[in-house]
Amino acid sequence: MVQRTLLQAFHWYYPGGGHLWPFLEEKAASLAEMGITDVWLPPVYKGAMGSQSVGYDVYDLFDLGEFDQKGGTATKYGDRASLERAVHALEAKGIGVIYDVVFNHKMGADEAERVRVHRVNPDDREEIDPATFEATVLTRFTFPGRQGRYSEFIWDAKCFSGVDRIEDPVEDGVFKLVNEHGDGWNVEVDEEFGNFDYLMGSDVEFRNKAVYEELKHWGRWLMGELPCAGFRLDAVKHIPAWFFRDWIESMRESAGKDLFVVAEYWHADLEALRAYLDLVDRQLMLFDVALHYNFHNASKGGSDYDLRTLFDNTLVGSMPEHAVTLVDNHDTQPLQSLEAPVEPWFKPLAYALILLREQGVPCVFHPDLYGATYTDKGSDGEDHEIEMPAIACLPLLTKARQRFAHGPQTDMFDKPDCVAFVRHGTAEAPGCVVVMTNSTETAKTIDLGQEAGGVAFRDFLGHRDDEVTTDDAGCASFPVNDRSVSVWVRCDALG
Numbered sequence: 001m002v003q004r005t006l007l008q009a010f011h012w013y014y015p016g017g018g019h020l021w022p023f024l025e026e027k028a029a030s031l032a033e034m035g036i037t038d039v040w041l042p043p044v045y046k047g048a049m050g051s052q053s054v055g056y057d058v059y060d061l062f063d064l065g066e067f068d069q070k071g072g073t074a075t076k077y078g079d080r081a082s083l084e085r086a087v088h089a090l091e092a093k094g095i096g097v098i099y100d101v102v103f104n105h106k107m108g109a110d111e112a113e114r115v116r117v118h119r120v121n122p123d124d125r126e127e128i129d130p131a132t133f134e135a136t137v138l139t140r141f142t143f144p145g146r147q148g149r150y151s152e153f154i155w156d157a158k159c160f161s162g163v164d165r166i167e168d169p170v171e172d173g174v175f176k177l178v179n180e181h182g183d184g185w186n187v188e189v190d191e192e193f194g195n196f197d198y199l200m201g202s203d204v205e206f207r208n209k210a211v212y213e214e215l216k217h218w219g220r221w222l223m224g225e226l227p228c229a230g231f232r233l234d235a236v237k238h239i240p241a242w243f244f245r246d247w248i249e250s251m252r253e254s255a256g257k258d259l260f261v262v263a264e265y266w267h268a269d270l271e272a273l274r275a276y277l278d279l280v281d282r283q284l285m286l287f288d289v290a291l292h293y294n295f296h297n298a299s300k301g302g303s304d305y306d307l308r309t310l311f312d313n314t315l316v317g318s319m320p321e322h323a324v325t326l327v328d329n330h331d332t333q334p335l336q337s338l339e340a341p342v343e344p345w346f347k348p349l350a351y352a353l354i355l356l357r358e359q360g361v362p363c364v365f366h367p368d369l370y371g372a373t374y375t376d377k378g379s380d381g382e383d384h385e386i387e388m389p390a391i392a393c394l395p396l397l398t399k400a401r402q403r404f405a406h407g408p409q410t411d412m413f414d415k416p417d418c419v420a421f422v423r424h425g426t427a428e429a430p431g432c433v434v435v436m437t438n439s440t441e442t443a444k445t446i447d448l449g450q451e452a453g454g455v456a457f458r459d460f461l462g463h464r465d466d467e468v469t470t471d472d473a474g475c476a477s478f479p480v481n482d483r484s485v486s487v488w489v490r491c492d493a494l495g
């Protein structure tokens with residue numbers, strides 16, 4: 001049985017110049033061999049900064065690097081032809097393609113419009129100044145380079161609920177556009193700042209029926225153009241929950257198959273995540289933000305961190321069927337907005353915890369597989385050169401997931417500095433014994449039961465080169481190196 005394993009195929013600083021699509025085309029075979037089943041692509045469409053855009057400043061959802069807009073034809077990752085080659089190469093290797101859906105806002109409007117706006121208190125968005133005044137806003141998107149191909153929809157001020165900049169008078173802040181869709185913001189959004197509908201750019205007005213239909217049209221269009229296994233939904237805490245509840249249902253109906261859907265609701269509080277899942281009829285999965293922070297803290301805390309608490313207050317700990325587990329992503333990597341990286345020494349432990357356990361769908365982060373080097377300004381205003389090393393044992397861990405992460409699970413989270421778990425295997429597939437420590441070399445005595453008596457084990461990761469053999473009762477002491485993890489598997493299963 002193949003177990004779903006995601007790769008986030010990019011990071012914030014992935015080099016531009018059209019390298020990513022050819023890279024993925026080239027890597028399709030090795031990713032499949034490694035046990036990756038689905039690849040989450042960065043936004044595949046044109047951003048306001050053209051070939052400089054990571055993709056979250058979406059300009060034209062229908063321009064997959066095909067039209068001369070925003071300074072060129074290709075996106076940062078390549079042109080449409082190279083995107084098609086990449087996704088078809090992935091599909092040919094049985095890998096599903098997951099598309100990033102950025103619906104909350106648009107940027108890079110083609111034309112300005114004269115509208116009426118309210119000033120809004122940025123710290124309490126429910127505090128909308130009742131007075132309105134005329135201002136010029138950048139809200140008209142005509143896509144002159146595309147000329148109506150695939151969609152003739154023109155976005156204008158009626159399609160947006162707010163902006164953060166007006167001209168004539170020039171002012172920065174948060175402004176609610178006067179429209180026919182309601183006096184206030186969209187509801188069923190996160191409650192930070194009173195109402196967190198507004199995030200950035202021109203904020204999409206989901207209550208406008210024409211907008212709603214256009215976004216459905218886009219989803220169906222994309223699925224018709226390219227192979228699609230599912231979606232990653234961006235910034236859902238700023239989008240009314242009812243919208244995605246309907247949109248996902250509609251996409252699944254159009255696809256005629258189950259689509260994998262994971263949403264980014266960046267909140268460590270379980271109750272907020274639970275409330276959101278209820279609002280969307282539990283049709284999707286969420287990234288386990290709390291688990292990521294636990295990994296971050298564990299990596300910072302070293303041997304002072306109590307490993308028994310790693311799953312405390314996590315999504316995977318309480319609603320595993322809705323948890324996509326991760327170690328780092330493009331927002332948490334060094335110098336990014338939610339910077340809270342997991343230190344390299346702890347990553348093998350963290351990946352063993354997301355890849356080899358029964359609960360959660362794991363998501364591997366591109367730099368952890370391939371490494372990354374980049375320079376950017378830090379919060380101190382100085383340039384910093386960052387090196388994210390590839391995690392050497394990660395390809396073995398993803399393989400181990402497919403080969404050995406089978407059967408019932410027994411936890412031995414009994415010591416603060418050394419925890420272990422056993423996957424007992426099934427009639428068809430072998431299991432494994434996973435031992436890890438954040439302190440010095442140690443061992444865990446584990447009783448695997450009489451049927452595992454007299455069996456020899458080796459560390460699949462090769463961190464240990466000794467062999468462990470259970471006694472007649474199926475008991476053995478499984479060692480682990482300093483600040484390390486070992487994945488002990490039966491020698492007769494190594495083949």
Ligand code: CA
Nearest residue numbers: 197198203238
């Ligand atoms: Ca919004």
